[in-house]
């Protein structure tokens with residue numbers, strides 16, 4: 001159970017649920033950053049998380065944003081679509097009524113509501129799931145579209161600004177203690193060839209073609225909860241990176257994770273490919289809910305964003321490998337190197353299909369109700 005024993009975890013969970021109330025605590029999900037557990041207690045099921053201090057230097061701001069988001073959703077409840085749709089909410093400690101618990105080691109823990117009767121998947125299992133992923137992201141964007149940017153703190157400066165990751169990679173190259181290998185040389189060549197595309201979204205932002213709005217920041221497939229019975233999207237979880245940004249980061253992330261049938265952790269990296277049929281489903285779902293809020297320029301840049309965010313994640317994994325795995329948690333040696341190579345292979349597959357992806361986005365934008373042309 002990671003680096004904490006059951007007794008320590010129970011003591012933390014009891015701060016939220018009361019002494020003697022905890023039935024069980026078990027690891028939950030496959031997050032790369034925070035440690036997550038499912039807690040069963042006398043008051044039902046909830047989710048306990050330790051915020052990763054190396055990533056989130058200001059856990060108080062992460063908790064603050066989540067409270068702002070919850071209050072916003074409550075205010076909008078009456079205007080929400082007539083379907084099951086929810087976001088996790090923070091529970092408070094019993095003694096002090098706080099949303100965070102500082103353990104003796106100085107780390108911040110929080111307890112969240114559990115999305116009942118729902119499940120997540122690491123890879124898409126059917127076209128209808130892909131459509132639900134797009135609908136889920138669209139519903140989320142709709143929900144936060146009028147959340148004032150000033151109400152949200154920046155919990156992770158520079159998140160998804162690709163040129164910044166390129167600079168961090170260059171620093172990692174200079175500082176790394178790793179010996180070069182055929183795989184690292186291959187990654188370095190791959191990155192060098194793509195340096196010119198790194199600022200495609202940032203340049204469009206500077207030109208005024210793209211505007212910032214609240215985004216999720218991490219809408220990958222396993223952050224979507226699907227109703228166990230109907231299979232419908234019912235929640236987007238993992239709300240730590242909700243902050244103003246470009247919707248392209250979200251759309252790109254959603255497609256790069258949803259259209260990779262072998263998943264992020266596969267060891268069959270030469271077989272990794274981007275599935276255009278799944279992309280069509282995700283985009284159809286997304287456009288059907290949120291398409292009307294996109295400008296033609298925003299639609300035009302979607303294919304570039306899909307390519308960029310896959311590449312960016314590969315760059316982030318590879319830099320972390322060079323840095324000695326200080327950001328993304330690993331459970332085996334060279335895992336971040338392998339993850340990087342999977343994302344680069346996915347990027348190459350997207351590049352091979354770029355013409356078809358542009359055509360697809362253009363066609364769907366014309367035919368799906370609501371998209372401005």
Ligand code: GN1
Pocket residue numbers: 030031032033034055156217218220238241264313
């Ligand atoms: C991290 O912790 P997790 O798995 O939800 C990362 C995302 C990456 C993702 C790749 C805050 O998310 O940006 O896309 O791994 N989150 C952060 O699996 O860096």
Ligand code: MG
Pocket residue numbers: 031033218238
């Ligand atoms: Mg996350």
